[in-house]
């Protein structure tokens with residue numbers, strides 16, 4: 565359980581197989597986000613048919629509503645949501661640090677105001693472990709101190725150091741919780757340190773000292789810094805991250821980010837953009853970005869993306885999808901979400917194939933060039 569095998573590499577890009585209690589994840593892979601225990605708008609069977617191998621659950625949201633005890637009483641997040649495959653829960657760190665209602669950050673934990681009822685709540689490294697254990701995902705994430713994009717050195721250092729101290733507490737509590745059934749959940753740490761190379765390096769060293777780990781996440785990127793800065797941080801981490809461990813780049817998942825990340829050795833990605841953009845009628849396609857409300861699509865009998873094999877593209881026309889959006893029919897939001905999710909999952913599948921046959925470098929460069937050249941339709 566929690567085994568990772570590298571099946572092949574091409575330059576820095578990696579193709580691997582991650583074995584988890586609820587199934588196998590072939591990497592590189594995009595993980596759709598199911599904030600409230602559902603990938604918004606989609607039936608689990610649709611998520612499965614889109615090729616998703618693993619989905620995310622959101623600790624912060626599920627803790628506030630319905631509460632982890634309700635989920636536990638109803639059989640855990642797998643049974644509750646009826647998603648049969650692997651799952652990962654985030655730690656709640658990113659949400660509480662992004663909140664307007666954030667009150668205080670102390671060594672003990674974070675106090676914040678619930679966005680639902682305004683009540684004051686606290687999450688600590690220990691309680692994050694307890695919530696995630698009750699939810700029961702295959703992978704739990706460490707509770708980390710997230711600092712804003714481009715934080716100065718002192719703030720980034722403070723967040724990074726606290727993340728390490730909290731990691732120690734997470735590890736201890738998680739070990740206690742999993743003692744009775746250690747094979748059902750694993751804990752992954754998160755590397756912080758902002759955009760500062762030596763802080764990232766120290767974060768990694770401190771994390772590895774507290775290991776061993778079955779996976780390592782890189783957090784605090786794609787939070788507003790320029791893309792070349794994110795690429796530099798990944799390039800600096802790639803050679804020092806332990807090769808036999810899967811690498812998860814948190815909260816990153818636009819199509820170009822996926823390929824740029826894979827090219828720098830990342831194995832797993834997640835992002836809400838696929839479904840959020842889908843609900844707004846914005847689709848990624850092999851021909852560039854499509855705004856489904858564009859007047860030019862009114863009479864188009866073309867599929868959304870002629871190169872896509874998703875349930876939306878094999879069945880419906882652009883003209884029909886535009887009509888659904890103009891008429892505010894909920895099917896429209898769902899169909900574009902299905903397409904966007906499949907688009908990212910397929911990108912991972914294609915990357916894996918080209919890594920294994922040694923053509924990834926060229927394929928991804930050509931793909932990115934086309935993607936940037938075409939622009940918006």
Ligand SMILES: [Zn+2]
Nearest residue numbers: 872874877903
């Ligand atoms: Zn499609």
